[in-house]
Amino acid sequence: MNAVVDVVIPALDEERSIGRVLADIPRTVVRQVIVADNGSTDGTARVAASLGAMVVTEPRRGYGSACLAGIRRSASLDPPPEIVVFLDADYSDHPDQIGRVLEPIIAGRADLVIGSRVLGTREPGALLPQARFGNLVAAALIRLLYRVRITDLGPFRAIRADVLEALDMADRDYGWTVEMQVKAARAGLRVEEVPVSYRRRIGQSKITGTLAGSVAAGWKILATIFRYARS
Numbered sequence: 435m436n437a438v439v440d441v442v443i444p445a446l447d448e449e450r451s452i453g454r455v456l457a458d459i460p461r462t463v464v465r466q467v468i469v470a471d472n473g474s475t476d477g478t479a480r481v482a483a484s485l486g487a488m489v490v491t492e493p494r495r496g497y498g499s500a501c502l503a504g505i506r507r508s509a510s511l512d513p514p515p516e517i518v519v520f521l522d523a524d525y526s527d528h529p530d531q532i533g534r535v536l537e538p539i540i541a542g543r544a545d546l547v548i549g550s551r552v553l554g555t556r557e558p559g560a561l562l563p564q565a566r567f568g569n570l571v572a573a574a575l576i577r578l579l580y581r582v583r584i585t586d587l588g589p590f591r592a593i594r595a596d597v598l599e600a601l602d603m604a605d606r607d608y609g610w611t612v613e614m615q616v617k618a619a620r621a622g623l624r625v626e627e628v629p630v631s632y633r634r635r636i637g638q639s640k641i642t643g644t645l646a647g648s649v650a651a652g653w654k655i656l657a658t659i660f661r662y663a664r665s
Contacts, residue, residue: 439516446523451619456485460529466546468504470501470503498604518539518592520589520592527590528631535590547625547628548628582619620662
């Protein structure tokens with residue numbers, strides 16, 4: 435299967451890392467890379483465009499806002515994508531492992547694939563303690579409330595484009611990744627995890643790099659898990 439694959443990269447002030455991310459994406463399997471610039475004040479958009487990425491600007495701050503902008507731009511292309519891949523702009527993910535994340539969908543086994551940092555190899559200090567703890571709590575709650583076993587809420591993931599549209603994603607900030615996973619569980623989609631490598635990001639995280647960001651993200655993730663369990 436030669437699928438049409440687009441990559442969406444939400445980015446905020448990642449001038450130091452975005453070039454390395456784009457350089458490592460295997461262009462033989464990717465049709466278009468879309469960098470969703472979320473109001474950067476540095477040269478993120480300029481660097482991305484100079485390296486051949488399609489840049490879309492989303493001034494409304496929020497990880498989910500940037501992802502939604504990237505999805506809209508990808509869906510407008512002719513032909514629209516069959517699979518959308520998401521990865522971060524900070525070079526913590528390994529873009530050269532896109533093929534590993536795509537394989538279960540291309541093989542017809544899965545609708546959504548999560549690159550699990552827990553199952554994969556992690557550079558020391560890459561997955562901070564608060565992120566590890568948050569993953570454990572979220573995974574336990576999803577297993578309890580949705581009867582689905584997961585290990586990670588990792589940002590590196592691939593999803594069939596028609597399935598993504600049907601999920602009607604709405605979260606505009608910290609709840610984006612978990613919203614996708616709990617909605618997929620509710621819909622009975624075929625979800626698979628694959629091990630991926632993870633390294634220390636370039637620069638400081640806007641979420642887990644600060645106490646306020648970690649607390650806000652934690653509350654939003656928990657609220658999202660309980661919200662869709664009740665609805």
